[in-house]
Amino acid sequence: xxxxxxxxxxxxxxxxxxxxxxxxxxxxxxxxxxxxxxxxxxxxxxxxxxxxxxxxxxxxxxxxxxxxxxxxxxxxxxxxxxxxxxxxxxxxxxxxxxxxxxxxxxxxxxxx
Amino acid sequence: xxxxxxxxxxxxxxxxxxxxxxxxxxxxxxxxxxxxxxxxxxxxxxxxxxxxxxxxxxxxxxxxxxxxxxxxxxxxxxxxxxxxxxxxxxxxxxxxxxxxxxxxxxxxxxxx
Numbered sequence: 001x002x003x004x005x006x007x008x009x010x011x012x013x014x015x016x017x018x019x020x021x022x023x024x025x026x027x028x029x030x031x032x033x034x035x036x037x038x039x040x041x042x043x044x045x046x047x048x049x050x051x052x053x054x055x056x057x058x059x060x061x062x063x064x065x066x067x068x069x070x071x072x073x074x075x076x077x078x079x080x081x082x083x084x085x086x087x088x089x090x091x092x093x094x095x096x097x098x099x100x101x102x103x104x105x106x107x108x109x110x111x112x
Numbered sequence: 113x114x115x116x117x118x119x120x121x122x123x124x125x126x127x128x129x130x131x132x133x134x135x136x137x138x139x140x141x142x143x144x145x146x147x148x149x150x151x152x153x154x155x156x157x158x159x160x161x162x163x164x165x166x167x168x169x170x171x172x173x174x175x176x177x178x179x180x181x182x183x184x185x186x187x188x189x190x191x192x193x194x195x196x197x198x199x200x201x202x203x204x205x206x207x208x209x210x211x212x213x214x215x216x217x218x219x220x221x222x223x224x
Contacts, residue, residue, distance in 0.1 A: 006155075033211060042200060042216045043156070058211075092155055094212070100146055100161035101202070101212055105154060 002027045002097045006104030013083055013111050020079045021107045023093035028073035033094040034066070037106070043092065049076050083111045115139050118201055118215030127224050131188040135201035135215045138182065142203040142213075145177050147186045150198045150217070159199075160186065191222045 005024045013019050023032065031050055035043040047055040047068055055068040069077045080087055088111045093104045118135045125131055133147075144163055148156035160175040162168045168175045174187040184203075188195055201215040 042214045043212075045211050048211055100158045101204075102158060103148075103155040108153065 002029075002095065002102050004093060004095060004102055004104040006093055006107060008107055009105060010108040011110070013109065015084050015111055017083055018079055018081045019083065019109060020077050021091055021093070022077050023075070023095075023104050025074045025095050025102075027097065029095040029097060030073070031096045032070065032076045033096075033101075034068065034076075034078045035092045035094060035103075037090040037092060039089075046078070046091075080109065083109075085111045087111050113138060115213050116201065116203065116215045119218055120216050122219040122221050124221045124223065125191055127191060127193060127222055129191050129222070131191050131195070131220060131222075133186040133188075133199050133201075133218050133220070135184050135203075136182055137184070137203060137213075139203075139205070139213070140179075140182070141205040144204045145175070145184050146202045146212070147173075147175055148200040148202060149195075150200060152197075156200055188220075191220075193222050193224050196220055196222050 003026045007022055033048050034046040037043050045058050046061045047057045049055045049068050049070040051070050051073050067079045091107045094101050116137045147160040149159050150156045162175050162177050165177045165179045172189045176185040198217040198219045200217040202212040204210045204212050
């Protein structure tokens, strides 16, 4: 099955700064997804990223706060901008592949 | 009403027990059903992936889908302490890789 490499695995950031999370898939995929998982909760979809088009954001998430890039079929980034403590969470990328959806190992973000 | 309902647990069982994990859903368009295992501080790991109704077995794991009842199950035979994790059901609708809708996850604890 495909492997998604996600980095950084964790970071502690100052409020007001930005963090860019990267995901690299070892095969070409059309759609990639970015999720947020807050402590003790399930996964919430932030946006869907297709190569060559603007990302589609879910209700409650906006491009200015979570800009996404998808420059090719194996790579995507999510930026968490102007961070506040409420952004402390685990961020996960995912790709739809034959046989299911695969996830990266997650980025644990703490904003202080 | 949530699209996908899952008992959060925790579910505590002794080693060797048969475990039954369940989800109900309301959207009849769901055709792809998945079970993920998530260890603490890790990304979700795909366990089982099924399409439409029926059973699928993989080692100690069996996934069942009953679309008429909008009910899916994951059975774990001969449960082991290493099975202690949170189990998330997820599903998506027809055509292509659409966004996943997750249950809240059931925390499973298998005691030696």
